[in-house]
Amino acid sequence: MKQFVAGISMFAVMAIGAAAQAEITIGVNLSSTGPAASLGIAEKNAISFGPSTIAGQKVRYVIYDDATDTTTAVQNIKRLVSEEKVDVLIGPTTSPTSAAVIEAVAASKTPMIQLSPGPATISATDEKRKWIFSAPANTTIYGTAMINHMVKKGVKTVSVIAVDDAYGEVSTVAYKALSEPKGIKTLTIEKYKRTDTSATAQVLKAMQGNPDAIFIASSGTPAALPHVALIERGYKGKIYQSGGAANAEFLRIGGKALEGSFMLAPPVVVGEQLPDGYPTKVEALKFIKAYEAKFGPRSMFASLAWDALKIVEAAVPKALKSGQPGTEKFRAALRDAIEGTKGLKGAGSVFTMSPTDHSGVNQLGMSLMKVENGKWKLEDHAEFK
Amino acid sequence: MDFQTLLILAQDAVTNSAIYALLALSLILVFGVTRVIFVAQGEFVSYGALTLASLQMGVMPGTVWLLLMLAGIAAVMETFRLLTSGAGQELPRSLATVLVPPLVIAGLVKVCTPLHLPLGWQVLLTMLIVMPMGPLLYRVAFRPLADATVLVLLIAAVAVHFVLVGLGLLFFGAEGVRTPPFSDAQFQFGFLSVSGQSLWVYVASSVFIALLAWFFNKTLYGKALRAVAFNRNGARLVGISPHLAGTFSFALASAIGCLSGVLIGPVTTLYYDSGFLIGLKGFVGAIVGGMASYPLAAFGALIVGFSESFSSFWLSGYKDVVVFTMIIPVLLWRSLSTVHYEEEE
Numbered sequence: 001m002k003q004f005v006a007g008i009s010m011f012a013v014m015a016i017g018a019a020a021q022a023e024i025t026i027g028v029n030l031s032s033t034g035p036a037a038s039l040g041i042a043e044k045n046a047i048s049f050g051p052s053t054i055a056g057q058k059v060r061y062v063i064y065d066d067a068t069d070t071t072t073a074v075q076n077i078k079r080l081v082s083e084e085k086v087d088v089l090i091g092p093t094t095s096p097t098s099a100a101v102i103e104a105v106a107a108s109k110t111p112m113i114q115l116s117p118g119p120a121t122i123s124a125t126d127e128k129r130k131w132i133f134s135a136p137a138n139t140t141i142y143g144t145a146m147i148n149h150m151v152k153k154g155v156k157t158v159s160v161i162a163v164d165d166a167y168g169e170v171s172t173v174a175y176k177a178l179s180e181p182k183g184i185k186t187l188t189i190e191k192y193k194r195t196d197t198s199a200t201a202q203v204l205k206a207m208q209g210n211p212d213a214i215f216i217a218s219s220g221t222p223a224a225l226p227h228v229a230l231i232e233r234g235y236k237g238k239i240y241q242s243g244g245a246a247n248a249e250f251l252r253i254g255g256k257a258l259e260g261s262f263m264l265a266p267p268v269v270v271g272e273q274l275p276d277g278y279p280t281k282v283e284a285l286k287f288i289k290a291y292e293a294k295f296g297p298r299s300m301f302a303s304l305a306w307d308a309l310k311i312v313e314a315a316v317p318k319a320l321k322s323g324q325p326g327t328e329k330f331r332a333a334l335r336d337a338i339e340g341t342k343g344l345k346g347a348g349s350v351f352t353m354s355p356t357d358h359s360g361v362n363q364l365g366m367s368l369m370k371v372e373n374g375k376w377k378l379e380d381h382a383e384f385k
Numbered sequence: 386m387d388f389q390t391l392l393i394l395a396q397d398a399v400t401n402s403a404i405y406a407l408l409a410l411s412l413i414l415v416f417g418v419t420r421v422i423f424v425a426q427g428e429f430v431s432y433g434a435l436t437l438a439s440l441q442m443g444v445m446p447g448t449v450w451l452l453l454m455l456a457g458i459a460a461v462m463e464t465f466r467l468l469t470s471g472a473g474q475e476l477p478r479s480l481a482t483v484l485v486p487p488l489v490i491a492g493l494v495k496v497c498t499p500l501h502l503p504l505g506w507q508v509l510l511t512m513l514i515v516m517p518m519g520p521l522l523y524r525v526a527f528r529p530l531a532d533a534t535v536l537v538l539l540i541a542a543v544a545v546h547f548v549l550v551g552l553g554l555l556f557f558g559a560e561g562v563r564t565p566p567f568s569d570a571q572f573q574f575g576f577l578s579v580s581g582q583s584l585w586v587y588v589a590s591s592v593f594i595a596l597l598a599w600f601f602n603k604t605l606y607g608k609a610l611r612a613v614a615f616n617r618n619g620a621r622l623v624g625i626s627p628h629l630a631g632t633f634s635f636a637l638a639s640a641i642g643c644l645s646g647v648l649i650g651p652v653t654t655l656y657y658d659s660g661f662l663i664g665l666k667g668f669v670g671a672i673v674g675g676m677a678s679y680p681l682a683a684f685g686a687l688i689v690g691f692s693e694s695f696s697s698f699w700l701s702g703y704k705d706v707v708v709f710t711m712i713i714p715v716l717l718w719r720s721l722s723t724v725h726y727e728e729e730e
Contacts, residue, residue, distance in 0.1 A: 035559045164702065191702040195662050197404070197653040200397040201697030204390050221561040225654050228563075232580075233393070249560040253654055 023058040024316060024325045026050065027086030029076045029101075030115070030305075031093035034068030038247070040093045042299035043115055046306045047090070049290055055317040057325060066092060070100035077101045081108035087325050088334055090308045091115055093301075095166065098132075106131050109328060111335040113308040115301070117359070129358075133338055135304045135311070137349065137361040139174035142243045142264050145366040146215070147178045149262065149380050155213045155238065157185045159206035161199070161226045163218035164191040171217035171242050187211050192226060194218075199226040203233055212237050219244025224254040231257040238262065243366075248297060251374060258371045262379060266348040267367040268303045273378040279350045279364055283310075287347035300348065307346035311360075314344055392577045394694045400583045400652065401666075402690030403590040404430075404645045408667025409674065409682040410597060411641040416676050417614030418627075418634040420535050421527055424542040427664020428549040429515055429642025431657055434650035435553065436643075437511040438562035445498050447556025448514050449491050455521040456487035462525065483524070487517060504567065508647050512640065519639025520632045527635075528628060546661065553657035561659075564650035582651045589648055593641070594683070610634060666693070666708060673715050685715075 028047055031040035044063060052059055062084045066073035073092050080086045081104070089105065089112035092098045098114040105112045106128035117138045150158070160175065162168035172189060179186060187209045190202035203226055206214055214237060216226055223245035230239060239261040241250075246265035251258065267274055271284035287306050288298050295302070315337035323329030341353040341360060349365025368380040408426055415423045432448050439446035460483045467476050490513050497510055526545050530537060568581030601607040612620040613630040621627060645663075646655065653659075666689050673685025689708055696707040 035554065037559060191704075192697070193662070193705065195656055195659040197649060197655075197659070197663060198397050198401055198694070198697075201394055201694050202701045204393060205698050205701070208390075220559075221654055221656075224561075224563070253561060253563050255563075 022325045023060050025060045025086045027080035027089045028063040029066055029091040031068040032065045036068040036094045039301040042302040043305040045295045046302035050309045054313050070097050073097040073101050074104050077104045081110050088312055110331050111338055115304045133358045135308045137365045139170050141366045143174040143178040145368055146240055147182055149368050151182055157211040158213045159187045159211040160189040160215045161202055161206050164193050167219050168217045194222040199229045203229040207235055215240045217242045221249050221253045228257040261371050263369050266300050268348045269300050270376050270378045283345050284347045303347040307348050310346050389576055398690040398694035400586050402687045403586050404649055405667045405670050405689050406683040406686035407590050407641050407645050409670035409686045411638040412671040413682055415634050415638045419631045421538045421542055425546040425549050427660030429639045430646040430663050431655055431660035432515050433643035433646025434655040435557045436514055437564050437647055440507045449494050452487045456484055459483045459521050459524045512643055515643035516640045519635035523631050523635035550658050557657050561654040561656040563654050566651035586648045
């Protein structure tokens, strides 16, 4: 009994201690296992670079894994907000998991910076979605960078080969909306499945009418299948890959067939090649140096988590004026502070949020690369002052 | 559509059909002998290609652990069965047959993986890893249910499929692989260029089909398998062990699956979950063959390949819809044209 009482009192002392010294709790929910593991692991790595104190307040990180599963993601978020009393959330990794957690996040009135692009999940005017921000560029930013390059190179006709899933659909829609005003004619839009064994038929169809360029809207290694088939069938025009293909695995699978093709990616992927004075160059190099020393080759997904932390770090001092961490007041102030982010130079982009733009990524956050000798070379980037 | 496009599409169709035909044949074989509709057949295709890719990268393939795990479970089940049936004296021999080959293979892989052997040897090693999984899966999942209904066996097969796909993701990750081709040659027939690898696919699958035909028609084991497929009880009466036949048919199924994977690994990108859809298309072929006729199934596989290739050209978004909708008229025709009777159920 004595021990029990001692235990209770110790616990009480600890609880009082915790309350006296306010600490900021950052809840992180990522897909570090499951199909999106390659993204989630990189993001989790980057979280380890998070600051241990912000504006004199200690920072505590609680990291959960949702196994790329929407149900688990929702459970994780509920646990983070109710048990861990987090002040801000980072994650989820994928679009489906991000879409699934909106309700839980909004109900808890906690700001969240998701690491998946989110035209569908972020909206400042919607009472629920006003809590959600996103760190990556959306498909419009990607599409604009590509169309600008096409216009520069005099591309008039384009065929699209899209993977038959949500990603392919979203990319195709963004491409169509942006290409038409620029006078680029779309000859055909062909679909293929991620697990298809052959894309020859789609490639033949896309090549009919001999388009100036072919745009492949697919992510990861599946993007290589139509690309290799195009080269095998002797296509000589320009090939554009969407941003989803920009990873090392894709280069390995595609091999020689990828030479000379174009690909969209945040400039952080080719940080060293950026011209001096490019607004994100300094931070990009800082990220690359820190990440590669500890975890190996850089990953654009890791840079998203890095930038989300930067946004939080910049917003906390402003929010602290309104309330103590752990309170609803602080969370609301933090949300407002994140929404007020202006000209924050991250590794991936310069972030300027506004009540109508919760992504904050502008054209500076996108570049176009060319594959040369199995490596990425910076081909085109946004104008900067 | 011009003639050249037509020829290229046809060639693509034949390449895919060859693989579907192989899978259709093994589905019929397994169904005939054990009455299992082996949904997990396709997983051997992905395992074959992914294992080969791991070996080429000099990484110990995760499938080796699966092999050892299966052998372990089979050994425990075997021990339990023999002890409860009072046949303990058979235990050492029976355990040796279950445990020794996988252990030897695992050791061999451990030694050979860092050596970066030539492609041919790596293919052989891949076959050695994947092929024993068939019989072991049969021992673990299907043999204890051997007398259950077709439906129960199908449910067990679906369960095996999910386990294998999940493990595939665990072993190989979500990204796909492409293995180097057996030959880089390109053959020019008029304006149609055929890659050496597709020739490999045609030749290897034709040879394998011919071998199967010879095996079933000329050898004692083959005839025994046919006898079991034709009438299980009758076969048992004349002294053919249905368990041995089941083991044998699963060994053939995993060998065919693995071979298919190794053959198409260089022509396409394969993922941990690619096998299912490939297997399913083989299944459509097998349905055309009424799950019984080998030549009809091969013909069905051709239909699947051609309709897939041409619908990809005209209606790429609805390709799989076209292929799988084909089952409906075939089933209609078969259920109207054949006399139907319930067997054993």
